[in-house]
Amino acid sequence: MLLPSRTSEGPETLAEYQARGGYEGLRRLRDTDDPTGLIDEVETAGLRGRGGAAFPTARKWRLAAAATSAQKHVVANGGEHEPGSDKDRHLVEHHAHAVLEGLLLAGLATGATKGWIYLIEDMTGPRQSAERAVQEAEAAGLLPFPVEVRCGPTTYVAGEETAALNAIEGQPAKPRKKPPFPGEAGLFGEPTTVNNVETFAHVAWIARHGADAFAAVGTAESKGTLLVTLPTELQNPGVHEVPFGTTYRELLDEVGGGVRDDREVRAVLPAMSCGFLLAEHFDTPIAYETLADKNTSPGCGGIRLVLTDTDVVALTIEIAEFFMREQCGQCPPCRMETNQFVHILGAVQAGKGPGYDDKLTKLAAFTRKKGQCSLIEMAAAPVLSAVALFAEDFAAAAGPGANGGDDA
Ligand SMILES: Cc1cc2nc3c(=O)[nH]c(=O)nc-3n(C[C@H](O)[C@H](O)[C@H](O)COP(=O)(O)O)c2cc1C
Ligand code: SF4
DSSP: OOSOOOSOOSOOOHHHHHHTTTTHHHHHHHHSSOTTHHHHHHHHHTOBOTTTTOOBHHHHHHHHHHOOOSOOEEEEEOOOOOTTOOHHHHHHHHHHHHHHHHHHHHHHHHTOSEEEEEEETTOHHHHHHHHHHHHHHHHTTOOSSOEEEEEEOSSSGGGSHHHHHHHHTTSOOOOOOSSSOTTTSOGGGSOEEEEEHHHHHHHHHHHHHOHHHHHTSBOSSOBSEEEEEEOTTBSSOEEEEEETTOBHHHIIIIISOSBSSSOOEEEEESSTTSOOEEGGGTTSBSSHHHHHTTTOOOTTOBOEEEETTOOHHHHHHHHHHHHHHHSOSOOHHHHHHHHHHHHHHHHHHTTOOSOHHHHHHHHHHHHTTOSSSTHHHHHHHHHHHHHHHTHHHHHHHHOSOTTSSOOO
């Protein structure tokens, strides 16, 4: 749906995109008297945001559409910087027109007067594609309002929506206090709709093919397709599009072609900020509702594997160190949690004995919801999950401790 089979490899041109029905949905919406009708369509489609939090897209749009303001903004968030995830970079680099059309549709539906495609500084190829798409669309008279491409710093937190707004304004890319939410007061204090670039590409598809066609794909609560990034241990690594409802077994074996060597997969991490899923649950369909039952989520689809020879304690430390490094330093509970996670896990690795699981759980419970963004909860999910699901690995690494007791 989002990734068409193509004969050429480079960025999709305007002519190529239009040849597969691109900008038809935009033309139709521009011809209607009431573009807010698209919000109902997106609601019927059951589209949920693909930036990681799976927020219902139509609900977000209604907030901005209801706001009265002479100026309103719409932002396509392509600030992806999660290790293992490459889908937004790939989408913008190869299919910038699909993202742009979705942005324009969302802008019309919410009454935006200005659009922004937000990327990060190291995205040279995607930036060139996005700028070229905007120029081509402008020359073809397709832009109902001006659109600019802006880049924030290459940090993880710069992808958080209010950090992205700060970066576009030329401020440090750190999350803002919420409320107010961007739909009420976003860019320059004006109502702003922020969606992930993949979300917008799905919007363009819905506008072209209809809500029912979109909702016919997927599961009860997870509609359409999702982009996933498969790791290099598989035969077919890279970005793939799969319908919701595909199982992890199908994803790894059929889409991914299986592991390159004879190692077995013990578990997957569906994305860096989620819980792990053990191999015994690989027949679980990929869907928000089914994965929630297993204490995880599809996240942004940057898949990691736990193989038979993976040191899970080292992997968990690597993840914890990532969050410690990338937290922006504004909130003391976040600094404390992310630093303490690394410290406690380091003690496990150093064989300093039991007690670590209780400390990690209490720490995560104490800091929960105490940050200006959800990085605190994102950092806790893989750590708590690893300690629970790979309890034997952690116990073996921690050992009995100096006195056979708790000195972690
Ligand atoms: C630390 C952090 C990093 C994030 N990074 C991204 C990102 O790179 N891209 C993205 O679309 N959303 C990211 N998000 C989520 C955004 O804040 C926001 O929810 C999303 O852009 C909304 O779009 P959606 O509703 O279409 O998913 C991040 C959130 C947090 C807390
Ligand atoms: S929770 Fe962490 S990453 Fe988020 S704003 Fe606070 S310090 Fe920054």
